[in-house]
Amino acid sequence: MYEKKVLGLEESLKTVEAMVAENKKQGGFPIAIAIVDEHGDIICYAKMDSVPKAPGEVQGYLDSGGYMAIKKAFTAAHFRGDAKKLSEMMSKMDRKISVDFDARYVALSQGGATAIVKPGEKTVYGAIGVGGRVPGEGDEEMAQYGLKFIQDILWPSK
DSSP, X not given: OOOOOOOOHHHHHHHHHHHHHHHHHTTOOOOEEEEEETTSOEEEEEEOTTOOBOTTSOSSGGGBHHHHHHHHHHHHHHHTSOHHHHHXXXXXXXXXXXXXXXXXXXXXXXXXXXXXEOXXXXXXXXXXXXXXXXXXXXXXXHHHHHHHHHHHHHSOOO
């Protein structure tokens, strides 16, 4: 029988709590965090008060930093990578992922999303998306912090 470790709510909640605490240490700029499973389904989502709108977008719910966190995580899970690398790849092909593929996808040059993988392996267990910080100033760093934290929970160093 094939068995596979799956990402659960307990690890996801601990990771979101750690990311919020780390964000507060860094000044507390309002952010949203989404953790999804390998299929892009939401396991855990948190949005701090006053998360700003995504820059350069039309006003409304779908452009909020909170919704961007969800889209980033969904994209990273489906494409088995991070939003920054995906954006670079799409740019080289002169394509826009949300137009040419699916409106639920997003590829942003500033990053803020990463797939959750066991170090040294390629199996994707889920993804983390972060939205709300000023572009280029923290979404990517916070996503990487969350990745390291959840990896330490799932696969502790011996």
